[in-house]
Amino acid sequence: MNGQLLRGIDYAIKVIPRLMKNYLLVIPNWILLKKSLKSHGVLKLKPFNIGLWHHGFFYFTGELNKKAVFLKIDKKLHFLQNEYVAHEFLREKVKLIPLVKFIINKSSQIAIFDFIAGESITERDIANNAWVSEEIYRILMVLNTNGVFHRDIKLENFIKRGETLYLIDFTFSVGSDSCPVSFKELKTGVEVERKILKHLGEENKPSELVWNDFHSMSLLVDRALLSSSKGKGAKQWNIFKTHLSDRNMTYSLTKTSK
Numbered sequence: 001m002n003g004q005l006l007r008g009i010d011y012a013i014k015v016i017p018r019l020m021k022n023y024l025l026v027i028p029n030w031i032l033l034k035k036s037l038k039s040h041g042v043l044k045l046k047p048f049n050i051g052l053w054h055h056g057f058f059y060f061t062g063e064l065n066k067k068a069v070f071l072k073i074d075k076k077l078h079f080l081q082n083e084y085v086a087h088e089f090l091r092e093k094v095k096l097i098p099l100v101k102f103i104i105n106k107s108s109q110i111a112i113f114d115f116i117a118g119e120s121i122t123e124r125d126i127a128n129n130a131w132v133s134e135e136i137y138r139i140l141m142v143l144n145t146n147g148v149f150h151r152d153i154k155l156e157n158f159i160k161r162g163e164t165l166y167l168i169d170f171t172f173s174v175g176s177d178s179c180p181v182s183f184k185e186l187k188t189g190v191e192v193e194r195k196i197l198k199h200l201g202e203e204n205k206p207s208e209l210v211w212n213d214f215h216s217m218s219l220l221v222d223r224a225l226l227s228s229s230k231g232k233g234a235k236q237w238n239i240f241k242t243h244l245s246d247r248n249m250t251y252s253l254t255k256t257s258k
């Protein structure tokens, strides 16, 4: 059997059960949510990419004040408050997707963002456009300088619209000791949280339970350029790369028992 077929089967085994479970969840959640969000002015609620739903996180689109919005809903772990913390702290320092409303109640946390009709970046975007890695570098520099570890630097967490790049998904971000705001942190001692920690940052982190956003960026860009090293992105990247070792802010959970 060839590799592509095996990868396809592996994907189906992982994704189909989740998709079926999420479809069963969608109906009751949708009806209840529709009602409660209407009172917050959100109309035309529709499930968004059900295959992405995980760990009690649901995604919807809707309309608020006649503007398209994206809703991220956290019904289980209640870590979405980190999106609010990150946005309040960083929004004047770096261009983020506007967080229009944050709703918190006993059973759920709901973040309502402007809907961005863009695409996640691809390796080709990085390889062919110098400005993409330049922007990633600039965004991470702002986070780094302000003591924020994003911890999930990967292609899917950058959305590109035209020539604007947005970093998203601060749900499991953390702050350094010098960071003036406090994030809710996943704990290694709680089984479900440990599982998330294991996957957070995927293969882009230095080692298990250790995160370094510039290290992740380095792996990401190197991988993208490997396939087309003559692309316009390569030259600029080689300049940035020499500065990355100065930015070695690492967050580790291996020495602590949080």
Ligand SMILES: Nc1ncnc2c1ncn2[C@@H]1O[C@H](COP(=O)(O)OP(=O)(O)O)[C@@H](O)[C@H]1O
Pocket: 052, 057, 059, 070, 072, 097, 113, 114, 115, 116, 117, 118, 120, 156, 157, 168, 169, 170, 171
């Ligand atoms: N404001 C937005 N507008 C449009 N799509 C979005 C927006 N925010 C996130 N998305 C899409 O939803 C996906 C999941 O959002 P994300 O916050 O990264 O959650 P997850 O924890 O599942 O990775 C993103 O990869 C992106 O495709």
Ligand SMILES: [Mg+2]
Pocket: 156, 157, 168, 169
């Ligand atoms: Mg994400």
